[in-house]
Amino acid sequence: MKFIIAVIKPQKLDDVRKALTDLGVEGMTVTEVKGFGRQKGHTEVYRGAEYNVDFMPKVKLEIAVAADRVAPTIDAIQKAAQTGRIGDGKVFVLGLEEIVRVRTGETGDAAL
Amino acid sequence: MRDYKKALTNAFVKMAPGVIAATVVTGAAHGQEMPAPSEASTFVFNTSLFLISGMVVMFMAAGFCMLEVGLVRSKNAATICVKNIALYSVAGIMVWLLGYNLIYGIEEGGFIGKFAVWGFDESEALENGYAASSDWYFQMVFVATAASIVSGTLAERIKLFPFLIFVAILTGLIYPIQASWKWGEGFLHTAFGFADFAGSTLVHSTGGWAALAGALVLGARKGRFEGGRVNAMPGSSLPLATLGTFILWLGWFGFNGGSQLALGTIDHAMSVARIFVNTNMAACAGVVTALLLTQLRFGKVDLTIVLNGAIGGLVAITAEPLTPTLPAAVLIGAVGGVIVTFAIPLLDRFKIDDVVGAIPAHLFCGIWGTLVVPLTNSDATLLGQLAGVVIIGVFVFAVSLAVWLALKFTLGLRASEEHEQLGLDKAELGLEAYPEFANG
Numbered sequence: 001m002k003f004i005i006a007v008i009k010p011q012k013l014d015d016v017r018k019a020l021t022d023l024g025v026e027g028m029t030v031t032e033v034k035g036f037g038r039q040k041g042h043t044e045v046y047r048g049a050e051y052n053v054d055f056m057p058k059v060k061l062e063i064a065v066a067a068d069r070v071a072p073t074i075d076a077i078q079k080a081a082q083t084g085r086i087g088d089g090k091v092f093v094l095g096l097e098e099i100v101r102v103r104t105g106e107t108g109d110a111a112l
Numbered sequence: 113m114r115d116y117k118k119a120l121t122n123a124f125v126k127m128a129p130g131v132i133a134a135t136v137v138t139g140a141a142h143g144q145e146m147p148a149p150s151e152a153s154t155f156v157f158n159t160s161l162f163l164i165s166g167m168v169v170m171f172m173a174a175g176f177c178m179l180e181v182g183l184v185r186s187k188n189a190a191t192i193c194v195k196n197i198a199l200y201s202v203a204g205i206m207v208w209l210l211g212y213n214l215i216y217g218i219e220e221g222g223f224i225g226k227f228a229v230w231g232f233d234e235s236e237a238l239e240n241g242y243a244a245s246s247d248w249y250f251q252m253v254f255v256a257t258a259a260s261i262v263s264g265t266l267a268e269r270i271k272l273f274p275f276l277i278f279v280a281i282l283t284g285l286i287y288p289i290q291a292s293w294k295w296g297e298g299f300l301h302t303a304f305g306f307a308d309f310a311g312s313t314l315v316h317s318t319g320g321w322a323a324l325a326g327a328l329v330l331g332a333r334k335g336r337f338e339g340g341r342v343n344a345m346p347g348s349s350l351p352l353a354t355l356g357t358f359i360l361w362l363g364w365f366g367f368n369g370g371s372q373l374a375l376g377t378i379d380h381a382m383s384v385a386r387i388f389v390n391t392n393m394a395a396c397a398g399v400v401t402a403l404l405l406t407q408l409r410f411g412k413v414d415l416t417i418v419l420n421g422a423i424g425g426l427v428a429i430t431a432e433p434l435t436p437t438l439p440a441a442v443l444i445g446a447v448g449g450v451i452v453t454f455a456i457p458l459l460d461r462f463k464i465d466d467v468v469g470a471i472p473a474h475l476f477c478g479i480w481g482t483l484v485v486p487l488t489n490s491d492a493t494l495l496g497q498l499a500g501v502v503i504i505g506v507f508v509f510a511v512s513l514a515v516w517l518a519l520k521f522t523l524g525l526r527a528s529e530e531h532e533q534l535g536l537d538k539a540e541l542g543l544e545a546y547p548e549f550a551n552g
Contacts, residue, residue, distance in 0.1 A: 044344075044346075045344075045410050045411075045412055045414060046344035046345075046346045046347075046414075046416070047344065047414060047416050047417060047456055047457075047469070048406075048409075048410060048414060048417065048456055048457040048460070049342040049343065049344040049457070049460060050344070051343060051344035051346070
């Protein structure tokens, strides 16, 4: 089992959700976050004065998948979230020790 | 404005039914035979004008509140709401206790009115042609408008109670004394022929001078001009700021239209209607000018400066909304739009922190609107206008500065650095404007 964390552009969330549900991913957790990478921030103008926005708004997805589904999931996120411009985001993959479904007490792959 | 009305209503009352010898500029009406209204209907319409105009001017307090709440950061939003509803209420009480009789208890050509509490008295109502209470109400909401101007400039860093003490002095003494010089038929009216129809100088510049004195004494928000540059502090809600501007625009029809001070004759009705159109045109021109100028200057349209453009146009036309032709009204409003677009960055350069742009919109555009009156109204002279602007400016600025300094060295004006950083909502009120998102 793997735990996938993807940070993507907010406007790509719908595309990514669709790509993942098409793939058969059963669930995900989504959070609005802010941060910066190579894109750094950008400048905006308010009442004639420029100011820096250091942290860009992004969306963070958290998805737990069975070991054999990791590669297609990452692939689907990468393709759906890509615009080709700086700031498209990143996908992190972590090991996942255990999952418990709260309603039934099922564990491991059965809880996915 | 009162002198203007008295002359007209008296002229009407004394005249036999038939032709109304109107002095108002209503173009087509001249030389026409017009049906004469009864004294009762004149009285009812005059009084209604005061009451209905007064209600929409009262609502301008909500407009100022929304404009200001939208342009402050969310950590100070509840405090600005408290200040706005409190300043309106303090103004109401002070105009009752001191203000009204200071304005209208003055002798012709005099310098100061009577110190006397106002009370219900309709003994001269029939002679005047309107209910006395309706006039009190209409004047009271004007005074509140001047106080609203101050709160926006000083937002996010001034302590609540010292601010309200200043408001009490402004609305009970400073505003009434200078207003009496013109609207109470004091010396500015008699000796200088100063003209200010609805208060570009008497209301808006007065609020603006008080705000400027306050901004100088109080200093800029922490971090606003640090590091040798101007640091923007974006407002929390531009939709609310826009709503506030629309409310102010609506209120201005009462502000300027009501300042005709009479609706009881066909001539007055035509004048009020003409004032509505000119008022609207000036605001439209202010917006379009600011829209184009910010696009040219900054490469993008700057919404909050465009909102100031509407206010700038409205303030500019307020000194004389009746006599301008349509092109003149557009020109007067457009220059208001130019003034705000250039004055907002200019104040920043002088490190004067005006959170909502009240000084450019109300003070600078108020001066412009007052000085341009002779262009369309031959009864006014540039010298007389200049005298009014300077005399009222010096008086209001000097007294305000003294009061702000006195408050600074007694109670203290400014919230502590820690409180400013935390936000005045938590520090002064112990609450948050948007608690459901605050801990997210």
